[in-house]
Amino acid sequence: MAQLLKGAPVAEAIDARTAADVARLSQMGVTPKLAILRVGDKDSDLSYERGVSKRCAKLGVQVEVLALPADVQQDALMREISALNEDATVHGVLMFRPLPRHLDQRAADAALAPAKDVDGITAGSLAGVFMGTGEGYTPCTAQACMEILAHYGIETVGKRAVVLGRSLVVGRPVACLLMAANATVTICHTKTPDPAVIAREADILICATGRMESVGADYVAPDAVVLDVGISWNADKGKLCGDADFDAIEPLCAAITPVPGGVGAVTNSVLVSHVVQAALATLG
Amino acid sequence: MAQLLKGAPVAEAIDARTAADVARLSQMGVTPKLAILRVGDKDSDLSYERGVSKRCAKLGVQVEVLALPADVQQDALMREISALNEDATVHGVLMFRPLPRHLDQRAADAALAPAKDVDGITAGSLAGVFMGTGEGYTPCTAQACMEILAHYGIETVGKRAVVLGRSLVVGRPVACLLMAANATVTICHTKTPDPAVIAREADILICATGRMESVGADYVAPDAVVLDVGISWNADKGKLCGDADFDAIEPLCAAITPVPGGVGAVTNSVLVSHVVQAALATLG
Incomplete structure (x- = not known):
């Protein structure tokens, strides 16, 4: 049974830092x-x-x-x-x-x-992510993935990371962040003929396909840590589901984020932390 | 024996287009x-x-x-x-x-x-490459690699590409360009424990390690197309060498760029084409 990487404790830790900054600003x-x-x-x-x-x-x-x-x-x-x-x-x-x-x-x-640009949508923020300069603000969901890895002490240096999806909102920025954290990163996308084969090589697998439950059991190795950034309403099951088929994958991998309550639970905390950083930045 | 992907014919084709633009500007x-x-x-x-x-x-x-x-x-x-x-x-x-x-x-x-910014060094140009908007100018060596692939009709769609090196001058931008051309791209770097194993999965291998002859025979599969962006003076051999060990690799792969006379021979033509594009852009 996989370790469940819940977002709530990660969000709480970020919020505690944010609250301290808000108190400073308030003074x-x-x-x-x-x-x-x-x-x-x-x-x-x-x-x-x-x-x-x-x-x-x-x-x-x-x-x-x-x-x-x-x-x-x-x-x-x-x-x-x-x-x-x-x-x-x-x-x-x-x-x-x-x-x-x-x-x-x-x-x-x-x-x-x-x-x-606290949501990281401008060219300046994206250039900062790509160049690794730290300028601008990182797209929140991509940063949320990294916060989860850091919070749970998941090593990235020298690890294989596979990102499923190449959007500018998640896939591409999280690939940059993982590479900056010294992982060896592969991005798969809709034109990749054999994404499951590649994904099985991953120590860290980021599911950002944008298609509900599109990542199945054949995508994971036993040691894999799976982060699922998707969230969609599954009318058949009557519940929210991610881009990964949680029930199929969870018994097979080392750790996985739930949906809901995983990456999505951290994203808002990252966004609010950016607002507070932006306020601090105006003080020079 | 591998096909030799010489830069000169690629440069000539770019120069012919540039010359036509210069003539238009002259008028x-x-x-x-x-x-x-x-x-x-x-x-x-x-x-x-x-x-x-x-x-x-x-x-x-x-x-x-x-x-x-x-x-x-x-x-x-x-x-x-x-x-x-x-x-x-x-x-x-x-x-x-x-x-x-x-x-x-x-x-x-x-x-x-x-x-x-005809050499593609500003954040604006790099954001254009990362976001795929076509804004700014692509770093010349990275674009030279793509020009070579296009000129020799080497398919990128659905292919595995491995980029050895993550510099902002070559590695990262060429990875973006290959992904935009629908390859599945992996970037290896100094913290990758097993680059040769990963490189052997590549249909297209970009050698941009910045270390002379650091890419050996164990990095290539028989079908691989190898582009070598390195150029250094090898005092022992008394000649210019690339990042790939040409003599070791050439008998094993499908196609390879020589050094000198490969990627480097195309880079200047790309740069000059950018200057002419910049001049055309001022005309609105």
């Missing part, structure tokens, strides 16, 4: 503030918004939600981003993505001030 | 111009300078060499970079690296105008 008269920019009212966005708002409230971080209609035009969206950039009381901005299809996502991402 | 009264910024007079820099200058002259691209003393101070260097940024007659800047140790390389890199 200096600064209340960190996150602006959430939401277009439309998709269920998944609203659920994410509730989770982040709750975490912020617990830690003394203010939240301002800017909800724009689903049919908002690009120029109006850009004006809102610009206003958030200029608002000195806002330290970080979380823009829910993907935006509706009629909007230019790339232009919106690029418009965000790098200093407020 | 519009524009002469593309590269500024070379050199600190000190290291042999390797001078040799690179001669190669680039010759290629530029052949193609009708002007070259201006700015040679600063080896003990130049940071502020003077930054002023020169700033002046090159502002000089409208200069379309691209090649700064030889690494700079002497007393200088802040990262600050110098960051100071260069992204539009003139």
Whole structure:
């Protein structure tokens, strides 16, 4: 039976550090503030918004939600981003993505001030991850994976890591972070003919395919540590499921994150920690 | 016996496209111009300078060499970079690296105008490579590898590629480019315990270890295509050698680039093509 890598203790440890930073800021008269920019009212966005708002409230971080209609035009969206950039009381901005299809996502991402890019979506933040300079903010889910590995004392140096999925939100940044932590990293994607064969070589397997339960028993070696970043509603089973087929994999691997309660439980804590870091950074 | 992937025919094909662009620019009264910024007079820099200058002259691209003393101070260097940024007659800047140790390389890199970053050293160019947006300019040696694969019709889709070395000059960017070309990519580095075992799985093997003849016979499978980006003077053998042990590998693999006359022979052509692209970009 695999070790269950629960997210809650990792989140608590991050939150404790964040709370200490918030207390320092409070002594200096600064209340960190996150602006959430939401277009439309998709269920998944609203659920994410509730989770982040709750975490912020617990830690003394203010939240301002800017909800724009689903049919908002690009120029109006850009004006809102610009206003958030200029608002000195806002330290970080979380823009829910993907935006509706009629909007230019790339232009919106690029418009965000790098200093407020707490979700790691700008070219500056992604260059920082790629170059390993530490500039900008790391995409939260990718960083959450690394926080889990560190918290549970899972060695990365010299280990084989396989990342399933090459998105800019998770796959590519987590590959960079794993390599910076001296793992030997392979990224598999939809054009990889034999992902299971490659995945079986992994000491650390990151499931970020974006397809529910697409990672089966044939993907894991007995010593593998499996981190599952997916989260989808499985109508057949009537529950939330990850990108890994948990029931099939769990008996076979060394350790695995549950869904829910794994990587996703850490992501919000990482985001809020970034907001507080951004507030600290404004103090110079 | 392996197919020899010579750089010269690849360079010629790139140069032909560049020459056509230069002719177009000439009709519009524009002469593309590269500024070379050199600190000190290291042999390797001078040799690179001669190669680039010759290629530029052949193609009708002007070259201006700015040679600063080896003990130049940071502020003077930054002023020169700033002046090159502002000089409208200069379309691209090649700064030889690494700079002497007393200088802040990262600050110098960051100071260069992204539009003139024909060598792909700024965060903007590297973010473009990482994100696959096509913004900025790809580091020339990494692009040279891709040009060779394309020229010789070597399939990348669904193939295993192993990159030996994780530098920002070659290893990391070429890994991004190979992944963008739908290869499944693994990066090995100095902390990889068993690089030869991993390399033997490669259909395409990029040797960018930075250590002469460090890639031996045990690194290649019979079907492997080997690209060698290294170039060092081998005093014992009295000749230039790559990062691969050519004599040991060549009888075992399917195709291999020679050193000299392989990847290095393509890099200058890529650089000059970037200068001309930068000149075209100024026309809007």
